[in-house]
Structures are given as structure tokens and as C-alpha cells.
Amino acid sequence: MKNSTMFFDVAYQELAFFPEADPRTDEWLLMDSPGVVLAICGLYYLVVWKGPQWMEHRKPFEFPRLLFWYNVLLVCLSFFISYEFFGVAYQDNYALFGCQPVVTGNSPLAMRMTKIAWWYFFSKIIEFMDSVIFILRKKNNQLSFLHVYHHGTMPFFCWISARYVPGGAKFVAGGLNSAIHVMMYSYYALAAMGPEIQKYLWWKKHITKLQIIQFSIVILHSLRGLFLRPCAFPKLVNLFVVCYTGTFLSLFANFYHTEYLKKRRQLKEHRQ
Template sequence: MNNSTKFFDVAYQELAFFPEADPRTDEWLLMDSPGTVLAICGMYFLVAWKGPRWMEHRKSFEFPRLLFWYNVFLIFLSFFISYEFFVVAYQDNYTLWNCQPVVTGNSPLAMRMTSTAWWYFFSKIIELLDSIIFILRKKNNQLSFLHVYHHGTMPFFCWISARYVPGGAKFIAGGLNSAIHVMMYSYYALSAMGPEIQKFLWWKKYITKLQLLQFSIVILHSLRALCLRPCSFPKLVNLFVVFYTGTFLSLFANFYRMEYLKKRQRIKEHKQ
């Protein structure tokens, strides 16, 4: 077998590899089977589709105090998850740009990282309430394809991460995403306080910019891992992350262009 043939044979084996389920998560909530999470996602898509029709001839619900505390709860949950991802990675000597496999075993730090991966997954279940709130408040313009696609697919793919690769190289994606969610839900919490506060909230577009930066970092990080030899973190997972995160980068970039750049251009043209 020549060197080129051997290289492609090894690459194929690495790409075809997918890890076994992590036994440490066997007994954890919603971890036993993907069926329950898929059913939750399916129900979410059904509610996102039928909900606005159900509310069409009904009065919108307004619950600013509950909305405020819901967002405050998600601020603290997101901060906790981001803090845990990065602190455990630092304390357990995770590498940033080199290959970082999942740390197995039942050491306190390994279990702490595994637990954080589960909390990250479970936070995506909780965040499905974002869409329910939009429907009840008849904020149907918020139920864009981007919003529904993002919320409806993240729980299942975060379940895969928590079940098969709870930690390793993916601490970057979960840690960054949760950090940005701290800022995003802070914005929503302040917005729920009413018009007297909303007029001072000028920084929404910068959250979108940070999200675009986050997606770019995650893609580059996964591409970097794909180029490393040897690397025991599953190539298939990194390939999927590149593709999946790429869809978010494209959709969020289009949102930023339409919401901020095009709108600014229309306002400028109107003033001329």
C-alpha cells in the first residue's frame, strides 16, 4: 500500500469513527434515549407552527414581571455554564488550539465537565420557552426561520454532545455560547422593564456581532482539530460542528445585513 492510499484509508477510518455513549450519563435526566428529546423538538416545531394561528383571535398575554425573572434566571444559568466550562478546562489543563479529547473517568474535574455538558444541553430545553413567550405575546415577527431553526435543533445536537462527547474540544462552543447568552438575556431582562428602560438599550446589534464572532471561532477551532494528526476527538463530530455552525454563521450574517445594514441604508435614503 503506497503512502497516499494509506493516508486516505486512515482518514476514512477516523471520519467513520463515532464514539460510544458515555456511561457516566446513563442515569441522568433525558440521557437514556434520543427519542424523548426528538419528541420535544418535534412538539416545539408543531407549537411554533400552530401557536400563532391559535393566538390569532385571542388577546395577547403580557407578564412583564414573570418575563423579567425568567430572563434573570437564564442570565445566571448561562453564567454558571460558561464559568464551569472555562474554569474546569483551565483547572484540568485543557489545550486550546491542539487536540483535546474528552477526559474520561470519575475524577471530580472530569465529572464536573460532564455535568456542565449536561446542563448546557438542558438549558436548550429551557430556552424553548423563548418561543412560547413570543407566541403568547403575539410577537410573531420574532418567530423567524432563524429563531425556530436555532431553538428547534439545538436541544438534540446538544444532547448528542452531552451523551457522546461531554467535554473535550467542545467546551469552546458551549462556553462561548453561554457567555454571549449572559449578555443576550441581560438585554431581554432590561427590555422587560418597560419603555423607560428600552430607550437606553442601544447595544442589541453588538450582541449579534459577538454571535458572528463566536461562530467564526468555533468553526476555526473545529477546522484546526480536523487538521491535527493524531487526534482522538471524533473527526465526525468536528465535521458536523463546522457544517452546523456554518449554517448559523450564514443565517445570523443575513439577519445582521437585513436588520442593521439594509435598514440603515433605507433610513439614509429616506432622509435624502
């Protein structure tokens, strides 16, 4: 009976236990309470809902230079985040395919990883502007369920990561996602330069392919961490990442099928 009780205690700790907030982030911007971040996400959804109505009888705004520099800013920020995630992981001998707990303490490398987890979260707040730009330019077709779901939920869950598990095994997800964003925002920056450049931008669909590959890697990586024993990284976090990232994998795969494969097949049939 005692062994049975111990088994369930261990199972509860591994599957249900969530770590305490990381005290190193106590005084950092937006880190003290989830309420503010949830309010910001709520405001985002309000803007996405009411923004197109506000623009309905107005002319679309065009600001190519601002759009270009906004995307360049996100290229630089995404590169910095990806470089830091993988750079610190390499220098601190992180386990790429094994279990990697969050490195605590105030060593330079541990603090770099903690800070870059915060920057990754904050970059998702900045990326709200993607939707605002679509609204101001009256590109409402870009405000798909995939786009709004992705942009509206990521900040809160990245806040949880930065507040409770800043680093550890999650460096893979953050590093890969930021690397993909380097390519994505590079595409948008070049597209903002006008039709003379846009005609050479043939690689948009390949970014979607890379996003699908990224989500697959993150899911497999989290599944491995979920079943590795012993592993000090919270099982609940890995379980959530598998489920949450799975929704993105499904949505992006459906988008790729609808936008590229299905349309190409229809075009081919029309030509015949």
C-alpha cells in the first residue's frame, strides 16, 4: 500500500506539478501578474473584431517605408533571439535530444537564457502590430482564424514560459520559431519594397513548409522529454506544448493544402 501511494505521489509530481514562478523575473516588465498580459491579449481581440468595422468606410492606409522598417526590426529581433537561444544552449552544453531542465542561478549564461526567454515573450507583444497593419491596409483576408489564433494566444503562453520555465528544453521551440521568423519577416520586408521586388519573391510557400517542419520537430522533442525518466523539466509543460503545437501543425498543414496544393490542382484542371 505504501509503495502504491509513493507511485501516485511521484506520478502527480511529474504530470500535474507546475513549478513556482522564477524569482529572477520578479521585477521585469509585465512579469509580475498574468492579468496584464491577458488584458493585452483581450485588447488585441477587440481591435481585430472592431478594427475592420472602423476601417469599413475609410481608405486603406499605405506606409511602405514604415512597413519595411517594421519588418526589418523584427528580422533583427528574431535573429537576436534565435542566436541567443541556441548560442547559450551550445555554450552551456544543453542536452539537445535529452532532458534539459531550466538552469537556475545567476551565472552569466543562466541569466542570458532567462533574459532571452523574456525577449521571446515580448516579441510576441510587438507582433500584434502585424494584425493592426492588416486592418489599416484593409487586408482583412489576412485576418484568418489561423492568424488571429496564433497571434492572440502566443503572448500569454510565452509569458508562462518566461515566468516559470525560462529556458531548459523550451530553447528548441523558441530558437526554431525565431529562426523561421527571420525568413518570414525578411520576405515581408522585401515585399514592402514594391512590385518590382515582389515578382522575385517565389519562396513564400517554402516558409510555410519550414513552419510545418518546425512544429513537427517541437512536438517530437517535447514527446521525448515527456517520456524520458528521470527528467527535471515539468511534464505538464511538455504535455501542453505537444497539444498546443499540435493545433498549429494542423492549421498550418491545412493552410498549405488549401492555399498551394488545392489551388495548384484546380489551376491544372482548368488548363486542361
